[in-house]
Amino acid sequence: MSEPRGILDSPEEKSRGRGASVSLSDLEKSYAGVAAVAGVSLDIRSGEFLTLLGPSGSGKTTTLMMIAGFQAPTSGDITIDGASVVATPPYRRNIGMVFQNYALFPHLTVAENIGFPLKQRGVSKQERTRLVGEALELVHLPGYGGRYPDQLSGGQQQRVALARAIVFKPRLLLMDEPLGALDKQLRENLQLEMRRLHAELSITFILVTHDQDEALTMSDRIAVMNDGSVAQVGRPEDLYDRPCNRFVAGFIGESNFLPAAVRGVESDVVVAECDGVLMRAVSSVRPASGTKVTLATRPERLRFADRPVESGLGVNRMSVTVSEAVFAGERCRYLLKTEGGTSMVLKEASSAAVRRRAVGERVEIAWSVADTIVV
Amino acid sequence: MSVPTTILPSRLVRGSREWGAWKRALPKLTPLLLAAPLLAYMVVFYAVPVVLMLLRSLNDPNWSLDHYVGLPGDTVFLRTFWITLSTSFVVTLSTLVLGYPVALALSRARSSAPLILILILLPLWTSVLVRSYAWMVLLGRHGLINEALLALGLLERPTRLLNTTLATEIAMTHILLPYMILPIANALRQVDPSLARAAAGLGATPWGIFRQVILPQSMPGVAAGVLLVFVLALGSYITPALVGDSREITLSMLIAQQVDQLNWAYAASLSAVLLATALGLIAVAQRLPGVGNAFRMNLR
Numbered sequence: 001m002s003e004p005r006g007i008l009d010s011p012e013e014k015s016r017g018r019g020a021s022v023s024l025s026d027l028e029k030s031y032a033g034v035a036a037v038a039g040v041s042l043d044i045r046s047g048e049f050l051t052l053l054g055p056s057g058s059g060k061t062t063t064l065m066m067i068a069g070f071q072a073p074t075s076g077d078i079t080i081d082g083a084s085v086v087a088t089p090p091y092r093r094n095i096g097m098v099f100q101n102y103a104l105f106p107h108l109t110v111a112e113n114i115g116f117p118l119k120q121r122g123v124s125k126q127e128r129t130r131l132v133g134e135a136l137e138l139v140h141l142p143g144y145g146g147r148y149p150d151q152l153s154g155g156q157q158q159r160v161a162l163a164r165a166i167v168f169k170p171r172l173l174l175m176d177e178p179l180g181a182l183d184k185q186l187r188e189n190l191q192l193e194m195r196r197l198h199a200e201l202s203i204t205f206i207l208v209t210h211d212q213d214e215a216l217t218m219s220d221r222i223a224v225m226n227d228g229s230v231a232q233v234g235r236p237e238d239l240y241d242r243p244c245n246r247f248v249a250g251f252i253g254e255s256n257f258l259p260a261a262v263r264g265v266e267s268d269v270v271v272a273e274c275d276g277v278l279m280r281a282v283s284s285v286r287p288a289s290g291t292k293v294t295l296a297t298r299p300e301r302l303r304f305a306d307r308p309v310e311s312g313l314g315v316n317r318m319s320v321t322v323s324e325a326v327f328a329g330e331r332c333r334y335l336l337k338t339e340g341g342t343s344m345v346l347k348e349a350s351s352a353a354v355r356r357r358a359v360g361e362r363v364e365i366a367w368s369v370a371d372t373i374v375v
Numbered sequence: 376m377s378v379p380t381t382i383l384p385s386r387l388v389r390g391s392r393e394w395g396a397w398k399r400a401l402p403k404l405t406p407l408l409l410a411a412p413l414l415a416y417m418v419v420f421y422a423v424p425v426v427l428m429l430l431r432s433l434n435d436p437n438w439s440l441d442h443y444v445g446l447p448g449d450t451v452f453l454r455t456f457w458i459t460l461s462t463s464f465v466v467t468l469s470t471l472v473l474g475y476p477v478a479l480a481l482s483r484a485r486s487s488a489p490l491i492l493i494l495i496l497l498p499l500w501t502s503v504l505v506r507s508y509a510w511m512v513l514l515g516r517h518g519l520i521n522e523a524l525l526a527l528g529l530l531e532r533p534t535r536l537l538n539t540t541l542a543t544e545i546a547m548t549h550i551l552l553p554y555m556i557l558p559i560a561n562a563l564r565q566v567d568p569s570l571a572r573a574a575a576g577l578g579a580t581p582w583g584i585f586r587q588v589i590l591p592q593s594m595p596g597v598a599a600g601v602l603l604v605f606v607l608a609l610g611s612y613i614t615p616a617l618v619g620d621s622r623e624i625t626l627s628m629l630i631a632q633q634v635d636q637l638n639w640a641y642a643a644s645l646s647a648v649l650l651a652t653a654l655g656l657i658a659v660a661q662r663l664p665g666v667g668n669a670f671r672m673n674l675r
Binding site for chain 2 (some may be wrong): 069
């Protein structure tokens with residue numbers, strides 16, 4: 001480094017884009033013949049905040065470990081900025097990494113921990129001190145440099161781990177369940193911090209989590225993983241509003257699933273019959289008449305429709321019986337039974353002005369066709 | 376814990392205030408009660424003899440510090456003490472150099488760990504006497520090592536290996552090696568494996584990871600091993616007596632010699648010096664950070 005440079009970029013550095021682009025092609029990893037990752041192909045853009053979201057055992061962490069270089073793929077390729085890194089050992093990949101258990105060096109002070117990657121790169125002591133100070137400012141821990149990790153709270157330790165992972169200006173930051181061990185409030189706090197850091201650093205972030213809220217609030221795009229492969233990739237709102245299959249619809253948010261039979265297709269809307277009622281749903285595919293499909297809707301998008309105010313093509317209606325009513329503060333949650341016996345959940349924003357439904361009451365519910373998806 | 380009421384004073388009936396006091400006190404006393412048999416044994420068979428021995432160095436034939444006052448000017452003692460310390464130092468250093476890599480292998484091993492552990496412990500289950508005799512066979516004038524060196528043409532005639540200080544050092548290194556390996560392996564095993572990963576991800580080479588992450592965190596184990604081996608080497612008698620140089624004797628051999636000649640008081644004062652040296656080293660080591668923890672053996 002010839003001139004003093006900070007962790008944050010100068011404006012022209014920023015406009016050039018510092019984030020690495022990562023490309024996974026047909027990535028596979030199997031242990032003793034069992035595939036943990038079974039053919040993942042994914043393009044992560046420069047400067048993007050991408051989350052690998054999935055249940056445990058879905059292969060998300062294994063995928064991350066292969067990008068970091070801690071595990072070698074059984075087959076397939078990983079390129080960073082167009083160059084394959086499969087043969088590159090982790091210490092030459094220049095990737096920042098944050099672990100769930102923080103992985104701070106217990107025998108080093110906070111400043112020495114953060115200075116560790118700089119030391120490996122031969123940065124002078126003076127320069128190191130300056131950058132460590134800047135990193136501590138970035139994670140809001142100035143003055144903590146002289147402490148040891150075991151003198152910090154969990155949230156502070158994770159901030160130090162973050163500082164250590166970005167201080168050497170990597171172009172890619174990997175995070176493996178970084179907030180998993182923290183309590184809810186702290187987690188939400190750090191989620192905002194990490195979004196802010198992502199905006200300030202303009203480098204590529206890849207986050208692994210099983211927490212859908214975390215994924216939805218933080219990511220530019222989410223790759224939902226299941227059984228070792230990517231089920232769907234998209235922006236949070238795309239995944240929430242247009243899940244491509246039942247797994248995604250059930251894993252991200254809550255969904256009602258109605259079994260139905262296709263009766264016809266009108267332009268981009270599928271008409272299907274469920275318990276003798278005709279419904280309309282948006283679909284990316286055009287199933288043939290008679291095909292058995294599942295319609296998915298979100299509980300908070302259903303509403304009680306006592307008066308037949310709105311009807312017509314834009315709305316689906318159904319008559320149901322209330323089988324359970326739970327008041328949960330900001331919202332009421334109703335468990336409903338259709339005439340065919342399918343259970344549905346309806347969430348209504350609570351208000352003292354709204355009459356609460358009694359168990360056993362027969363009610364009409366309605367929801368928008370745009371909120372009904374064939375999965 | 377219930378106490379049969381019949382053997383207790385009549386006031387101590389269930390529900391009474393005294394009964395309550397007993398019930399509260401018992402849990403606190405439990406550790407002491409559990410340790411009591413061994414404690415009694417140690418007092419009778421160890422603490423009392425040690426005190427008697429120390430007294431002997433002070434009151435034989437009459438109360439004086441003569442046996443200690445003479446030591447700094449006693450060339451035999453000084454020479455012996457120096458040999459004891461230097462031999463212990465060499466043995467400690469060689470067990471450390473030989474033992475650390477084994478400890479590292481043991482801590483890294485997965486399926487082969489029990490096998491490595493057994494190979495380390497096996498010599499411990501063999502008598503020191505037998506192992507010292509084995510070294511006599513190996514190091515003798517017509518022993519395996521001399522014969523091998525002759526056969527290879529590295530020597531023209533057998534060299535004196537047995538009954539040298541080098542022989543003591545070689546044999547004691549072998550005998551004390553497990554005491555170095557086990558505490559170090561234990562310390563290494565407690566190093567979080569994700570730290571090595573984190574270090575690699577942050578740009579540390581494999582050697583850099585060892586030097587900056589693994590080695591510093593194993594230091595409490597190293598300190599414990601060094602202390603253990605050094606103290607054991609200070610007091611060892613059988614091995615130096617069998618394979619060592621009869622003119623370059625260690626403190627323990629000198630003590631035995633003096634006892635043979637019925638110089639009880641002099642032998643007692645030498646024993647006191649040996650004991651004080653060992654205790655002093657332990658006291659210093661306990662003050663080093665983390666060493667106290669390293670004594671908690673954790674052999675899963």
